[in-house]
Amino acid sequence: MSIEAMAMAGIDYSECGIDTEDWELGDRELPPPVYLLADQQSSESYIIEAEDKREMIISTNMVVDGKTSGKQGS
Numbered sequence: 495m496s497i498e499a500m501a502m503a504g505i506d507y508s509e510c511g512i513d514t515e516d517w518e519l520g521d522r523e524l525p526p527p528v529y530l531l532a533d534q535q536s537s538e539s540y541i542i543e544a545e546d547k548r549e550m551i552i553s554t555n556m557v558v559d560g561k562t563s564g565k566q567g568s
Contacts, residue, residue, distance in 0.1 A: 497512070
C-alpha cells in the first residue's frame, strides 16, 4: 500500500511501522517497468517516418515551372 493511499484513508504511516528511508531506497533498486522502456526498433521507425514527412513538406515547397509553390521562399 502506498503512503498516499494510507493518507487518503486517514491512516498515519508511522503507526504502521513504515520507514520512509528504506521504502524510498527500495524503489531505486528496482528496474523500470517493461512498458516504460523504449523499443529501439519503434524509435528508429519513428525517426524515419518523421524524416519522410519532412522530405514530403520540402518537396511541396520546391520550385515548379519557375515559381515557388507555397509561402516559403517566395
